Amino acid sequence: MSTTLIRVNELSKLYNERPVVNKVSFEVKDHEVLAIIGPNGAGKSTTLEMVLGLRKPSEGMIQFWREDYMNGIGVQLQVTSFFPGLSALENLRLFAAFYKKSLPREEATQLLKQCGLNEVANVDALKLSGGQQKRLSIAISLVHNPVVVFLDEPTAALDPQARRDIHKIVRQLKDKGTSVVITTHDMDEVMKIANRVLIMRDGVIVEAGTPKELCEKYGYVSLEEVYLHVTNGGIVK
The missing domain is CATH 3.40.50.300 (P-loop containing nucleotide triphosphate hydrolases)
Known part of the structure:
Protein backbone atom coordinates (compact mmCIF):
# COMPACT_ATOMS: atom_id res chain seq x y z
CA MET A 1 0.00 0.00 0.00
CA ARG A 66 8.08 14.43 8.45
CA GLU A 67 9.02 17.69 10.18
CA ASP A 68 12.50 18.00 8.66
CA TYR A 69 11.14 17.37 5.17
CA MET A 70 13.46 19.88 3.47
CA ASN A 71 16.36 17.49 4.03
CA GLY A 72 14.42 14.93 2.02
CA ILE A 73 13.59 17.08 -1.00
CA GLY A 74 15.71 17.54 -4.13
CA VAL A 75 15.04 20.24 -6.71
CA GLN A 76 16.18 20.68 -10.32
CA LEU A 77 15.22 24.09 -11.63
CA GLN A 78 15.13 25.02 -15.31
CA VAL A 79 18.35 26.99 -14.86
CA THR A 80 21.14 26.01 -12.46
CA SER A 81 24.00 28.40 -11.82
CA PHE A 82 27.19 26.35 -11.74
CA PHE A 83 30.39 27.70 -10.24
CA PRO A 84 32.74 28.91 -13.00
CA GLY A 85 36.14 27.30 -13.24
CA LEU A 86 34.99 24.17 -11.40
CA SER A 87 34.53 20.78 -13.03
CA ALA A 88 31.29 18.79 -12.95
CA LEU A 89 32.73 16.70 -10.12
CA GLU A 90 33.85 19.75 -8.14
CA ASN A 91 30.47 21.45 -8.56
CA LEU A 92 28.73 18.31 -7.37
CA ARG A 93 30.86 18.03 -4.22
CA LEU A 94 30.48 21.74 -3.48
CA PHE A 95 26.68 21.60 -3.72
CA ALA A 96 26.75 18.56 -1.42
CA ALA A 97 28.55 20.71 1.15
CA PHE A 98 25.61 23.15 1.06
CA TYR A 99 23.49 20.27 2.36
CA LYS A 100 26.14 19.76 5.07
CA LYS A 101 27.00 16.44 3.44
CA SER A 102 30.55 15.27 2.86
CA LEU A 103 30.54 13.60 -0.55
CA PRO A 104 33.64 11.43 -1.04
CA ARG A 105 35.15 11.51 -4.51
CA GLU A 106 34.23 7.87 -5.13
CA GLU A 107 30.58 8.48 -4.18
CA ALA A 108 30.44 11.64 -6.29
CA THR A 109 31.93 9.77 -9.26
CA GLN A 110 29.29 7.04 -8.86
CA LEU A 111 26.50 9.63 -8.87
CA LEU A 112 27.88 11.22 -12.02
CA LYS A 113 28.05 7.77 -13.61
CA GLN A 114 24.40 7.17 -12.69
CA CYS A 115 23.54 10.37 -14.54
CA GLY A 116 25.71 9.49 -17.55
CA LEU A 117 28.41 12.04 -16.79
CA ASN A 118 31.37 9.89 -15.78
CA GLU A 119 33.29 10.71 -18.97
CA VAL A 120 33.01 14.47 -18.37
CA ALA A 121 33.55 14.49 -14.62
CA ASN A 122 36.65 16.67 -14.93
CA VAL A 123 35.27 19.04 -17.58
CA ASP A 124 34.42 22.61 -16.59
CA ALA A 125 30.67 22.54 -15.84
CA LEU A 126 30.09 25.67 -17.93
CA LYS A 127 31.60 23.94 -20.98
CA LEU A 128 29.20 20.97 -20.88
CA SER A 129 26.47 20.59 -23.49
CA GLY A 130 22.89 21.59 -22.66
CA GLY A 131 21.89 17.98 -22.04
CA GLN A 132 24.93 17.35 -19.87
CA GLN A 133 24.21 20.45 -17.81
CA LYS A 134 20.61 19.28 -17.28
CA ARG A 135 21.92 15.89 -16.11
CA LEU A 136 24.41 17.60 -13.80
CA SER A 137 21.64 19.70 -12.27
CA ILE A 138 19.68 16.50 -11.65
CA ALA A 139 22.77 14.88 -10.09
CA ILE A 140 23.09 17.92 -7.81
CA SER A 141 19.47 17.48 -6.71
CA LEU A 142 20.33 13.92 -5.63
CA VAL A 143 23.48 14.55 -3.55
CA HIS A 144 21.60 14.17 -0.24
CA ASN A 145 19.59 11.05 -1.20
CA PRO A 146 16.20 12.81 -1.23
CA VAL A 147 12.86 11.08 -0.76
CA VAL A 148 11.11 13.33 -3.32
CA VAL A 149 12.71 15.06 -6.32
CA PHE A 150 11.08 17.96 -8.19
CA LEU A 151 12.15 18.27 -11.84
Whole structure:
Protein backbone atom coordinates (compact mmCIF):
# COMPACT_ATOMS: atom_id res chain seq x y z
CA MET A 1 0.00 0.00 0.00
CA SER A 2 1.42 3.39 -1.00
CA THR A 3 2.25 6.09 1.52
CA THR A 4 1.38 9.76 1.07
CA LEU A 5 4.52 11.88 1.30
CA ILE A 6 3.02 15.30 0.54
CA ARG A 7 -0.63 16.29 0.90
CA VAL A 8 -1.76 19.59 -0.63
CA ASN A 9 -5.20 20.77 0.46
CA GLU A 10 -7.11 23.67 -1.18
CA LEU A 11 -3.97 25.64 -1.92
CA SER A 12 -4.52 29.12 -3.34
CA LYS A 13 -2.37 32.07 -4.36
CA LEU A 14 -3.80 35.53 -5.01
CA TYR A 15 -2.10 38.38 -6.87
CA ASN A 16 -3.96 41.71 -6.66
CA GLU A 17 -6.96 39.74 -5.38
CA ARG A 18 -6.91 37.59 -8.52
CA PRO A 19 -6.39 33.83 -7.97
CA VAL A 20 -3.54 32.39 -10.06
CA VAL A 21 -3.87 29.11 -8.14
CA ASN A 22 -7.36 28.37 -6.86
CA LYS A 23 -8.05 25.70 -4.22
CA VAL A 24 -5.70 23.07 -5.63
CA SER A 25 -5.58 19.69 -3.85
CA PHE A 26 -3.41 16.66 -4.62
CA GLU A 27 -1.06 14.12 -3.08
CA VAL A 28 2.46 12.92 -3.84
CA LYS A 29 2.86 9.24 -3.00
CA ASP A 30 5.94 7.12 -2.51
CA HIS A 31 7.45 5.16 -5.43
CA GLU A 32 5.71 7.21 -8.13
CA VAL A 33 6.34 9.68 -10.92
CA LEU A 34 3.71 12.44 -10.80
CA ALA A 35 3.48 14.72 -13.84
CA ILE A 36 1.90 18.17 -13.57
CA ILE A 37 1.00 19.49 -17.00
CA GLY A 38 -0.88 22.43 -18.41
CA PRO A 39 -0.46 25.46 -20.69
CA ASN A 40 1.76 28.40 -19.80
CA GLY A 41 0.07 30.45 -17.09
CA ALA A 42 -1.92 27.51 -15.76
CA GLY A 43 -0.39 27.85 -12.28
CA LYS A 44 1.99 24.88 -12.35
CA SER A 45 5.15 26.74 -11.36
CA THR A 46 3.39 28.81 -8.70
CA THR A 47 1.94 25.62 -7.19
CA LEU A 48 5.36 23.95 -7.04
CA GLU A 49 6.97 27.09 -5.64
CA MET A 50 4.43 27.10 -2.79
CA VAL A 51 5.05 23.42 -2.08
CA LEU A 52 8.81 24.07 -2.04
CA GLY A 53 8.44 27.06 0.26
CA LEU A 54 9.57 29.59 -2.35
CA ARG A 55 6.20 31.38 -2.26
CA LYS A 56 3.78 31.81 0.61
CA PRO A 57 0.26 30.49 -0.06
CA SER A 58 -2.68 32.86 0.34
CA GLU A 59 -4.80 29.97 1.60
CA GLY A 60 -4.62 26.22 2.07
CA MET A 61 -2.42 23.65 3.76
CA ILE A 62 0.61 21.57 2.80
CA GLN A 63 1.47 18.52 4.92
CA PHE A 64 4.75 16.62 4.65
CA TRP A 65 5.71 13.13 5.77
CA ARG A 66 8.08 14.43 8.45
CA GLU A 67 9.02 17.69 10.18
CA ASP A 68 12.50 18.00 8.66
CA TYR A 69 11.14 17.37 5.17
CA MET A 70 13.46 19.88 3.47
CA ASN A 71 16.36 17.49 4.03
CA GLY A 72 14.42 14.93 2.02
CA ILE A 73 13.59 17.08 -1.00
CA GLY A 74 15.71 17.54 -4.13
CA VAL A 75 15.04 20.24 -6.71
CA GLN A 76 16.18 20.68 -10.32
CA LEU A 77 15.22 24.09 -11.63
CA GLN A 78 15.13 25.02 -15.31
CA VAL A 79 18.35 26.99 -14.86
CA THR A 80 21.14 26.01 -12.46
CA SER A 81 24.00 28.40 -11.82
CA PHE A 82 27.19 26.35 -11.74
CA PHE A 83 30.39 27.70 -10.24
CA PRO A 84 32.74 28.91 -13.00
CA GLY A 85 36.14 27.30 -13.24
CA LEU A 86 34.99 24.17 -11.40
CA SER A 87 34.53 20.78 -13.03
CA ALA A 88 31.29 18.79 -12.95
CA LEU A 89 32.73 16.70 -10.12
CA GLU A 90 33.85 19.75 -8.14
CA ASN A 91 30.47 21.45 -8.56
CA LEU A 92 28.73 18.31 -7.37
CA ARG A 93 30.86 18.03 -4.22
CA LEU A 94 30.48 21.74 -3.48
CA PHE A 95 26.68 21.60 -3.72
CA ALA A 96 26.75 18.56 -1.42
CA ALA A 97 28.55 20.71 1.15
CA PHE A 98 25.61 23.15 1.06
CA TYR A 99 23.49 20.27 2.36
CA LYS A 100 26.14 19.76 5.07
CA LYS A 101 27.00 16.44 3.44
CA SER A 102 30.55 15.27 2.86
CA LEU A 103 30.54 13.60 -0.55
CA PRO A 104 33.64 11.43 -1.04
CA ARG A 105 35.15 11.51 -4.51
CA GLU A 106 34.23 7.87 -5.13
CA GLU A 107 30.58 8.48 -4.18
CA ALA A 108 30.44 11.64 -6.29
CA THR A 109 31.93 9.77 -9.26
CA GLN A 110 29.29 7.04 -8.86
CA LEU A 111 26.50 9.63 -8.87
CA LEU A 112 27.88 11.22 -12.02
CA LYS A 113 28.05 7.77 -13.61
CA GLN A 114 24.40 7.17 -12.69
CA CYS A 115 23.54 10.37 -14.54
CA GLY A 116 25.71 9.49 -17.55
CA LEU A 117 28.41 12.04 -16.79
CA ASN A 118 31.37 9.89 -15.78
CA GLU A 119 33.29 10.71 -18.97
CA VAL A 120 33.01 14.47 -18.37
CA ALA A 121 33.55 14.49 -14.62
CA ASN A 122 36.65 16.67 -14.93
CA VAL A 123 35.27 19.04 -17.58
CA ASP A 124 34.42 22.61 -16.59
CA ALA A 125 30.67 22.54 -15.84
CA LEU A 126 30.09 25.67 -17.93
CA LYS A 127 31.60 23.94 -20.98
CA LEU A 128 29.20 20.97 -20.88
CA SER A 129 26.47 20.59 -23.49
CA GLY A 130 22.89 21.59 -22.66
CA GLY A 131 21.89 17.98 -22.04
CA GLN A 132 24.93 17.35 -19.87
CA GLN A 133 24.21 20.45 -17.81
CA LYS A 134 20.61 19.28 -17.28
CA ARG A 135 21.92 15.89 -16.11
CA LEU A 136 24.41 17.60 -13.80
CA SER A 137 21.64 19.70 -12.27
CA ILE A 138 19.68 16.50 -11.65
CA ALA A 139 22.77 14.88 -10.09
CA ILE A 140 23.09 17.92 -7.81
CA SER A 141 19.47 17.48 -6.71
CA LEU A 142 20.33 13.92 -5.63
CA VAL A 143 23.48 14.55 -3.55
CA HIS A 144 21.60 14.17 -0.24
CA ASN A 145 19.59 11.05 -1.20
CA PRO A 146 16.20 12.81 -1.23
CA VAL A 147 12.86 11.08 -0.76
CA VAL A 148 11.11 13.33 -3.32
CA VAL A 149 12.71 15.06 -6.32
CA PHE A 150 11.08 17.96 -8.19
CA LEU A 151 12.15 18.27 -11.84
CA ASP A 152 11.04 21.43 -13.63
CA GLU A 153 10.95 20.76 -17.39
CA PRO A 154 14.17 18.70 -17.30
CA THR A 155 14.09 17.84 -21.01
CA ALA A 156 13.10 21.21 -22.46
CA ALA A 157 15.08 22.10 -25.62
CA LEU A 158 17.07 18.84 -25.54
CA ASP A 159 17.74 16.48 -28.45
CA PRO A 160 16.08 13.03 -28.52
CA GLN A 161 19.11 11.19 -27.09
CA ALA A 162 19.45 13.64 -24.20
CA ARG A 163 15.73 13.26 -23.43
CA ARG A 164 16.09 9.47 -23.39
CA ASP A 165 19.02 9.77 -21.00
CA ILE A 166 16.95 11.81 -18.56
CA HIS A 167 13.97 9.45 -18.89
CA LYS A 168 16.32 6.65 -17.88
CA ILE A 169 17.44 8.60 -14.81
CA VAL A 170 13.81 9.20 -13.78
CA ARG A 171 13.00 5.49 -14.12
CA GLN A 172 16.07 4.58 -12.06
CA LEU A 173 15.00 6.99 -9.32
CA LYS A 174 11.53 5.47 -9.21
CA ASP A 175 12.93 1.92 -9.19
CA LYS A 176 15.08 2.68 -6.15
CA GLY A 177 12.13 4.21 -4.29
CA THR A 178 12.52 7.94 -4.94
CA SER A 179 9.33 9.79 -5.85
CA VAL A 180 9.54 12.26 -8.72
CA VAL A 181 7.33 15.27 -9.43
CA ILE A 182 7.88 16.54 -12.96
CA THR A 183 6.52 19.44 -15.01
CA THR A 184 6.76 19.16 -18.78
CA HIS A 185 5.07 20.11 -22.03
CA ASP A 186 6.07 16.82 -23.68
CA MET A 187 3.03 14.52 -23.65
CA ASP A 188 4.98 11.56 -25.05
CA GLU A 189 7.35 11.98 -22.12
CA VAL A 190 4.44 11.84 -19.68
CA MET A 191 3.09 8.68 -21.32
CA LYS A 192 6.48 7.00 -21.01
CA ILE A 193 7.46 7.83 -17.44
CA ALA A 194 4.49 9.08 -15.37
CA ASN A 195 2.33 6.95 -13.08
CA ARG A 196 -0.18 9.74 -12.49
CA VAL A 197 -1.01 13.01 -14.22
CA LEU A 198 -2.51 16.28 -13.01
CA ILE A 199 -3.77 18.64 -15.74
CA MET A 200 -4.02 22.29 -14.71
CA ARG A 201 -5.86 25.11 -16.45
CA ASP A 202 -6.54 28.63 -15.18
CA GLY A 203 -5.16 27.87 -11.74
CA VAL A 204 -7.19 24.74 -11.02
CA ILE A 205 -6.71 21.00 -11.53
CA VAL A 206 -9.22 20.03 -14.21
CA GLU A 207 -8.25 16.34 -14.55
CA ALA A 208 -6.24 13.72 -12.69
CA GLY A 209 -5.49 10.05 -13.21
CA THR A 210 -3.11 7.66 -14.89
CA PRO A 211 -2.31 8.33 -18.57
CA LYS A 212 -4.27 5.20 -19.50
CA GLU A 213 -7.29 6.20 -17.42
CA LEU A 214 -7.44 9.65 -18.97
CA CYS A 215 -7.13 8.30 -22.52
CA GLU A 216 -9.91 5.78 -21.89
CA LYS A 217 -12.15 8.39 -20.24
CA TYR A 218 -12.04 10.70 -23.26
CA GLY A 219 -11.75 8.00 -25.93
CA TYR A 220 -8.40 9.15 -27.30
CA VAL A 221 -5.33 7.14 -28.18
CA SER A 222 -2.79 9.73 -27.07
CA LEU A 223 -2.47 11.86 -23.95
CA GLU A 224 -1.78 14.86 -26.18
CA GLU A 225 -5.33 14.64 -27.54
CA VAL A 226 -6.69 14.43 -23.98
CA TYR A 227 -4.58 17.44 -23.01
CA LEU A 228 -5.84 19.49 -25.96
CA HIS A 229 -9.44 18.46 -25.25
CA VAL A 230 -9.24 19.41 -21.57
CA THR A 231 -7.25 22.63 -21.92
CA ASN A 232 -9.17 23.92 -24.96
CA GLY A 233 -12.60 23.43 -23.48
CA GLY A 234 -13.39 20.25 -25.38
CA ILE A 235 -11.97 21.35 -28.73
CA VAL A 236 -9.10 19.39 -30.30
CA LYS A 237 -7.68 21.50 -33.12
